[in-house]
Amino acid sequence: MRNLCVSIACAIILLSSRASGGSDLTPLLARIKAVASEGKGNPAASAALKELIKQGPEALPEILGAINDASPQAANWLRSAVDAVADRALSGGKSLPVKKLEAFVRDTRHSGQARRLAYEWLVRIDDRTPDRFLPDMLDDPGAELRRDAVAVVIKEAQEYFDKEQKAAASAAYRKALTHARDRDQIQLIAARLKKLGVEVDLTAHFGFINRWQVVGSFDNKKGVGFHTVYPPEKGVDLAAVYKDKDGVALRWQEHETKLPLGLVDFNKIYGNLHGTTAFAFAVVTSPSERPVELRASSNNAIQMFLNGKQIFGREEYHHGTRMDQHVGKGILRAGRNEILVKVSQNEQTEAWAQTWTFQLRVCDHLGAAVPLVVEKK
Amino acid sequence: MVGEPMTRILVAAIVVASCAFGAAVHAEDSPQFRGVGGVGVAETPLPVKWDKNENIRWKAALPGRGLSCPVVVGKRVFVTACSGPDQERLHVLCYDVASGDKLWHRQIWATGATVCHQKSNMAAPTPVTDGKHIYALFATCDLACYDMDGNLVWYRSLEGDYPTLVNNVGMAASPVLWKNRFIACLETSGASFAVGIDTATGQNAWKVERPKVINWVTPLIIKNHGKDEVLFQGPSDVSAHDPATGVKLWSVAGSFSTIPSPSFGDGLVMAPGGKMQAIRPPSGDDKAKIVWENAKLATGYSSPLVYRGLVYTISTRGIVNCADALTGRTVFSQRIDGTFSASPLAVDGKIYFVNEEGATTVMQAGAQPKFLSVNNLGDTFLASPAAAGGALYLRSDNALYCIAAKK
Incomplete structure (x- = not known):
């Protein structure tokens, strides 16, 4: 009725x-x-x-x-x-x-x-x-139309490659790389270019940050740390000295990762800890104000802050990871911007639950790296 | 010849079909995960032997991956799929049972997260139908209700409604229907609840909190002393709720699996876990209780089958275990070839075990393991099979097969 x-x-x-x-x-x-x-x-x-x-x-x-x-x-x-x-x-x-x-x-x-x-x-x-x-449509703002247009160029490049026309193949793959935004296409193009003797720095191409200031570890026993507002979340002072739950002094230190795609492995920095939280901080300078996406992946609970404002949080542990799985949206100011990442590890003991990592990139809504400079300490 | 236990199962199936789904669904149909009642039992005989050339009535190409079972009602078979670089395209397809002709194909854009374990995908939950509508739930927690002609009746973005409702292994519990309630159990480490949705409007009729632990178990509707109950199996209990209101009626504590789903037969709920636990629902002054346990009946992904007084399980590595349904006493263990995710199906005194490598082993039901055939299609099958109207439906990531004598 x-x-x-x-x-x-x-x-x-x-x-x-x-x-x-x-x-x-x-x-x-x-x-x-x-x-x-x-x-x-x-x-x-x-x-x-x-x-x-x-x-x-x-x-x-x-x-x-x-x-x-x-x-x-x-x-x-x-x-x-x-x-x-x-x-x-x-x-x-x-x-x-x-x-x-x-x-x-x-x-x-x-x-x-x-x-x-x-x-x-x-x-x-x-x-x-x-x-x-x-x-x-190689520059189309629509992700799927652009993807299909790029696929056509990749196909052309492969045909050149199959005919052993290496220069033409390389040029076509470079063209495809310029326009591609989807990670699977970019990774495919980079692999093919490698066969042609051309190395693509995927970390830079995707816009991953690979130099961070890090501090840890704070308590996350029984998951309390994810919800606790620790001092870095109130404002980052790289000269500050914090204390962990046992009174041990915690200081910021610079960490430049050499791992693929800007992966930061906290276990390599702090040891294989459980029930713990660490922060990573970066200052980036943008030539202009613009909307951006902070795209991260992690097997751990993760929060992202841009210029002091939380733009993403997910309290989920060891449930799978994929590049760009977490997306926080915000506005990058012209000039100085602060990016803070909080990554919490739980207390699971299984072998598959030991990773304590994250990776993060700054890009536009299609996934293209945005121009910015990562400041040194 | 249909024996006494079979008669009871048939009657129970027809009762469940008519009560839970309404008059538009019949015992010949397969309206949900594991068919009528969700117990993996059908009666119209199926072929025992087939291959790529024999007894394939039709084969239809699918636009993408899926773990969901086909569902069948009347002359239509429905299946869901997902495609796109991030599985962001969600498909609902309808085929003609007799010809395999595609009658319609609808898509929605995923609004929820699409990250999952590589073995799973966004078309993991099996849709459910009342014969008038098809309700398609995806791992992204997108939920669409279409009429039989593919017209959208309503749609929900459940992750849009509850933003922490996500698990990055992949949601997979299938929904069930009871009268005018679409019931889903969506358990994650964030938002975690069971919900009864009004089938007419797509709005919540009830919503009850569930443990914040990811869980892939499909609800089970049983009839207990004339009253319908919907059962939710979690890691620490099996609880029964009123399907009309969501009100909790009873529960049994224990350690239960979060992957295979319970089944029901001979008055007992077979609740899988590290061991199979048979639960007798409450009766009069008798509380619900576990009446037997059998560790040999543990399964990996597949759900148990209760058929003609016996309970069958198959492990991931292909061990068929069979026990007496009333006592739990092991009757036999027998290995068959393959790796198994799909749940077994019983039809006309035979049991169908579908392995991931594309082979279906057909076994004579009974206390003595007697294998009748092994039928290999050379495709990858993780989805449970469906049987309806004398046809067996298998779905891979690429194709939907209708296995039956050609008409």
Whole structure:
């Protein structure tokens, strides 16, 4: 009964919107974009979606456009509408508005996800679509479109390599490296370039920080340290002397890691400790103010702070690690910036639970290293 | 010939199917992880022998990896998958049972973390269907409800709702349905809870806290003295809750596994762990209690099977152990080839063990191990098999197989 009432309300809204001359779809899209946590707004969104799906394929650009400023939850509702409308049109023998969809894909003001979705429907109806689009998309702000464009260059490079045209292969791989943002593509390119005698410094390429000031170890028995605000979290003074729970003096020391991809191994600095916490601190200078992502990975509980503000925290131990698994978003100021990382090790005794490490890089939203200088102590 | 114990199981399966899922699901279907009731038992006979050329009704390519079982209702089979460099594409696919034709394919973008153990992936939980809707939960804690034609009815980003709801080994517990409740047990070291979600709206009907320990065990719905109960198995207890409200009804303390899921048969809950523990639910003044234990029945990833008075388990390294279901007394141990993640399936007096290397060993059910065939498809199978309407469904990372006589 409740759903029926919501459906009727949506139909009335749709009719009144048409009568007032506004976009037919605006009220329906607004109801879908209003979905909130714990399913709030779901009944209204569900009813709106039913109406939306009844629209013809000419509605696709507007539905796609609504993804631009939608929450991640609402974006999934909207992509379902796009798929249902397009599916229904094609199975009913209708055509999609190809010109409008192509214009949508080429307009980089739209969200990368929405453009990619439109692109995939174009590919569905014309398998020559990639040939028309991808050569111009090496610098695309959409991660997936850019990835496919880079893949084309990697394929070309491999073909040169297979024909033993090493100079052409090397040039093509370098081109691909310039534009690639996904770690698997970058690692593949670096491996191929190595075969061609070209070494790529992946630590620098990805933007990993490999020189830190570190201090430890603070208590984390029974996990208390993760939640305890230790002095470095209140402000870093590299000359300060702290005390651990036994009164032992703790001082900052410089640590430059030679491990791949800027991996910092606290066990190598402090010994194989358990129930413990350490900090790593770096000052970086940026030529301009810009949004950045601090991307870290660790098998330990980790917190990241940028300029004194916590931008990420995860209390999880030894549950798996992958490069860039943790992302904290913030604004890098022009000039001096402070990055503080807190890494807590628990008390597990299993052989697989002994790592106490982290790696961290500073990059843009696509994963490209941002220009900055890491200060020495 | 269907014997007395089999009749009881069939009746129980039909009762569970009609009560838990509604009239749109029948005992012939396989609506959830391990089929009707989640116990891995079906009745319509399956082929005993097949290979790449024989008794493959159809084979459909999949767009990505998955550990989830196919689910089948009526003329449709559903399966989930994930793809993309970080498994950020989540797929729900629907195929025609008879032809294998893809009827629809929907995708959502992952909103939760996609880090996991290399053996797992984001399409680990098995979807569940009531015959009117398909509810697809992913390891990212994205949850989508579609109608039978692939139209989204509602969607939830559970990690969006509860940001610490994540484990970097990979979530894998499958959901279950009870009447108008979609029930999932989502246990992590951060947010950790069981939730009953209104199937009409996707909104929480109830939510109860669970231990903050990662856990991959699928809930089990049992009928205890005429009342439905949903069981959650955690590392230190098995607890029963009212599926309508989430209210805790009873529990049994012990040491239980956080990977294989419990099963139910002959009035006993088979709760795996370092040893198998058989729990008799409370009855009248008798509290719930562990009535027997058997360390030989320990498993790695796969869940136990209770069938015709016997309980079967298979270890990761291929040891089939069988015990009397009522007493726990070991009946036999027998090694078969392969490494095993999938749970065994019983159909028409036969037991199907699917190994990771692509071979399915078919064994005659009973106290004497009698092996009928080994059927190798040369693919990698970690997902548990599903049986419905006389067809066996196996899914690998690349393909969905329908094994049945061609129509």
